[in-house]
Amino acid sequence: MASDNQTSELSRERAQQELAELRQLINHHNSLYHQYDAPEIPDADYDKLFDRLIAIEEQFPDLVTPDSPSQRVGDAPLESFRQVTHDTPMMSLSKVFNDQDLADFEARILKRLDSEEVPRYSCEPKVDGVAVSLLYEHGLLVRGATRGDGVTGEDITHNVKTIRNIPLRLNNSKKHPVPDRLEVRGEIVMTRSGFAAMNEKASSIEGGRTFVNPRNAAAGTLRQLDPRIAAERPLHFFCYSAHVSAGDGTDSNSDLSWPDSHSGSLELLGKWGLPLNPDRDVVTGYHACLDYANELLGKRDALDYEIDGAVIKVDNIRLQQELGSNARTPRWAMAYKFPAEEASTVVNDVEFQVGRTGTITPVARLEPVFVGGVTVSNATLHNMDEIARLGLRIGDRVILRRAGDVIPKIVKVMDGSLTTQSDAVPGAANTAERHEIIMPSNCPACDSPVEKDGEVLYRCTGGLVCPAQRKESLRHFCSRAAMDIEGLGEKLVDQLVEANMVHTVADVFTLSKEQLLTLERMGEKSADNLLNAIEKARSTTLPRLLYALGIREVGEATALALSSHFGSLEKLMQASEEALVQVEDVGPVMAAHIAHFFANGENDKVIADLRERGVTWPEHEAQTVSDELAGQTWVLTGTLETLTRDEAKARLQAMGAKVSGSVSKKTTVVVAGPGAGSKLDKATELGVKVIDEQELLKLLAE
Numbered sequence: 201m202a203s204d205n206q207t208s209e210l211s212r213e214r215a216q217q218e219l220a221e222l223r224q225l226i227n228h229h230n231s232l233y234h235q236y237d238a239p240e241i242p243d244a245d246y247d248k249l250f251d252r253l254i255a256i257e258e259q260f261p262d263l264v265t266p267d268s269p270s271q272r273v274g275d276a277p278l279e280s281f282r283q284v285t286h287d288t289p290m291m292s293l294s295k296v297f298n299d300q301d302l303a304d305f306e307a308r309i310l311k312r313l314d315s316e317e318v319p320r321y322s323c324e325p326k327v328d329g330v331a332v333s334l335l336y337e338h339g340l341l342v343r344g345a346t347r348g349d350g351v352t353g354e355d356i357t358h359n360v361k362t363i364r365n366i367p368l369r370l371n372n373s374k375k376h377p378v379p380d381r382l383e384v385r386g387e388i389v390m391t392r393s394g395f396a397a398m399n400e401k402a403s404s405i406e407g408g409r410t411f412v413n414p415r416n417a418a419a420g421t422l423r424q425l426d427p428r429i430a431a432e433r434p435l436h437f438f439c440y441s442a443h444v445s446a447g448d449g450t451d452s453n454s455d456l457s458w459p460d461s462h463s464g465s466l467e468l469l470g471k472w473g474l475p476l477n478p479d480r481d482v483v484t485g486y487h488a489c490l491d492y493a494n495e496l497l498g499k500r501d502a503l504d505y506e507i508d509g510a511v512i513k514v515d516n517i518r519l520q521q522e523l524g525s526n527a528r529t530p531r532w533a534m535a536y537k538f539p540a541e542e543a544s545t546v547v548n549d550v551e552f553q554v555g556r557t558g559t560i561t562p563v564a565r566l567e568p569v570f571v572g573g574v575t576v577s578n579a580t581l582h583n584m585d586e587i588a589r590l591g592l593r594i595g596d597r598v599i600l601r602r603a604g605d606v607i608p609k610i611v612k613v614m615d616g617s618l619t620t621q622s623d624a625v626p627g628a629a630n631t632a633e634r635h636e637i638i639m640p641s642n643c644p645a646c647d648s649p650v651e652k653d654g655e656v657l658y659r660c661t662g663g664l665v666c667p668a669q670r671k672e673s674l675r676h677f678c679s680r681a682a683m684d685i686e687g688l689g690e691k692l693v694d695q696l697v698e699a700n701m702v703h704t705v706a707d708v709f710t711l712s713k714e715q716l717l718t719l720e721r722m723g724e725k726s727a728d729n730l731l732n733a734i735e736k737a738r739s740t741t742l743p744r745l746l747y748a749l750g751i752r753e754v755g756e757a758t759a760l761a762l763s764s765h766f767g768s769l770e771k772l773m774q775a776s777e778e779a780l781v782q783v784e785d786v787g788p789v790m791a792a793h794i795a796h797f798f799a800n801g802e803n804d805k806v807i808a809d810l811r812e813r814g815v816t817w818p819e820h821e822a823q824t825v826s827d828e829l830a831g832q833t834w835v836l837t838g839t840l841e842t843l844t845r846d847e848a849k850a851r852l853q854a855m856g857a858k859v860s861g862s863v864s865k866k867t868t869v870v871v872a873g874p875g876a877g878s879k880l881d882k883a884t885e886l887g888v889k890v891i892d893e894q895e896l897l898k899l900l901a902e
């Protein structure tokens with residue numbers, strides 16, 4: 201094959217041959233990349249193949265085929281959407297919300313079938329995207345449509361064709377012949393990672409449009425008339441059913457050649473090249489369905505696509521037919537819904553919190569609302585820019601999102617027409633009274649003046665005078681990853697600061713039993729335990745101490761990197777900003793914060809006091825010398841129990857490894873802790889070595 205895009209010398213015959221080769225190669229790499237997430241060639245090489253394809257097709261336009269990979273992006277924008285009628289109506293699913301509902305579902309099935317034999321079920325994630333129908337004629341994708349009202353939808357073929365994991369032509373074979381007319385159904389999603397990246401990019405551009413969630417982003421993208429927009433967005437398809445159809449409303453999945461189970465038909469769709477959901481399973485009885493649903497719920501956060509439940513389907517197609525359907529929903533399937541990750545509520549007030557470095561953060565006090573499985577009554581608003589971006593005022597009705605362990609976030613202010621509905625919600629604020637949110641000019645904790653710091657931040661100028669800053673820095677100092685003083689929690693910190701027993705963090709090491717016993721609810725035993733914990737914390741390590749000091753932007757991984765690089769606190773304290781940026785992951789802004797911290801006399805005094813009060817940290821042995829893991833790529837997934845993620849990452853990096861966020865064929869080892877989800881599955885699928893935290897600790901110790 202020619203290595204550049206010179207096509208002038210090419211004969212028609214040669215072009216035809218090369219096009220066939222190129223299409224096959226591109227489809228092969230496409231499927232490795234999009235279906236298996238295991239690319240074999242760099243993106244740049246893929247682009248070269250693609251460019252070459254386009255160049256030849258431009259020279260020989262009559263050789264362009266409808267299933268050529270070039271056809272994914274080429275169409276001109278449409279004027280408007282065409283309505284299409286689905287071959288058979290696209291049904292909905294009845295929903296169940298708890299275990300009993302699912303038991304009732306099975307009982308109804310058994311009664312209707314007049315059987316005692318517990319059925320087998322196909323269990324699948326209920327993918328939270330946009331339901332679509334794809335029509336294949338003689339194996340060729342000819343139409344893509346939205347579900348619409350179930351009977352008619354909108355023609356979105358131009359956008360569907362841009363989605364890389366949707367085959368433009370199905371794999372036909374003697375063993376598995378593709379039917380003449382096949383209507384495939386499934387869900388189009390935007391990946392979470394792609395969504396986050398897209399929103400981040402949009403918010404950095406003036407006037408850039410951000411989306412509330414991946415589902416809205418997918419729906420908004422499919423509703424575009426110009427397919428070039430969809431071509432650039434991270435859309436992905438999951439197929440969940442198909443119907444062989446005669447095109448006249450009749451459907452012939454009962455043909456002899458069609459599998460007799462739903463799971464079997466999914467396997468067949470997979471053979472034809474349609475992307476299936478890897479997190480599906482087949483089980484017997486509703487108890488096992490519950491186990492499946494709970495396991496799926498456990499890995500919900502780890503999936504790169506959003507789900508809102510599990511779908512439970514009777515697997516046997518004959519039984520499905522026997523059970524039949526109601527007007528809109530089949531009797532043989534059920535959606536087992538998970539707690540919603542979005543809910544609407546009212547912002548009752550906005551308060552301003554002072555952080556350990558004085559940053560003032562607006563926090564919304566909300567009408568309590570159940571979302572993402574917990575009741576939420578506060579949400580951080582980050583900064584004043586965020587408030588302006590949302591157009592938020594006190595009294596507004598908002599959409600709150602809490603996905604997994606992510607902190608709750610206000611994603612949208614609902615518009616006026618929706619806001620009036622809040623009148624019906626008990627406890628909702630009077631929507632007629634809305635107040636602008638204004639940054640106070642004085643610190644709410646110490647009344648010192650508030651200063652603007654950079655583009656969007658505001659800061660209290662009170663320093664150690666400010667009790668809020670003192671409390672926050674003390675909380676951080678005592679936390680597990682810092683000095684790890686067990687028992688010195690939030691309440692006690694408040695008491696110690698309010699009683700003026702602790703002014704700077706170094707004062708923790710002056711506390712006496714007599715002093716502690718004067719505190720409310722402090723008994724002999726608790727005082728002894730606390731003093732023991734403080735005693736234990738006196739011998740610490742340089743990375744812990746550095747992290748505990750609370751230097752702006754210095755997290756655990758940076759503290760470890762700084763310790764490894766400089767070895768001792770003295771050397772670090774003397775380092776110039778130029779020397780600091782030599783440390784991995786330290787940029788100019790962080791270097792300035794570090795230098796600024798040590799240039800401050802008050803901080804010097806705290807360090808001197810710590811030493812004087814018997815706190816010790818040995819010199820840190822640089823760990824960057826080892827290159828034992830050089831060239832290897834590691835992935836951490838699930839919960840680590842002994843090490844923190846940051847720590848594990850830093851230590852692996854110190855041994856020369858690259859630590860990546862996603863599993864591919866290039867991954868050397870995956871460290872999987874409890875709760876590991878799709879990354880672990882992928883590792884198993886690709887045959888990548890998987891170890892647990894114990895094995896990692898052993899390796900690090902060696």
Ligand code: IVH
Binds near residue numbers: 326328387533
């Ligand atoms: S089966 C008759 N399977 O859930 C069966 N639906 O109300 C109809 N959905 O918007 C659908 N994941 O697009 C099925 N694994 C799955 C699904 C799924 C998501 C959506 C579907 C529709 C809604 C059903």
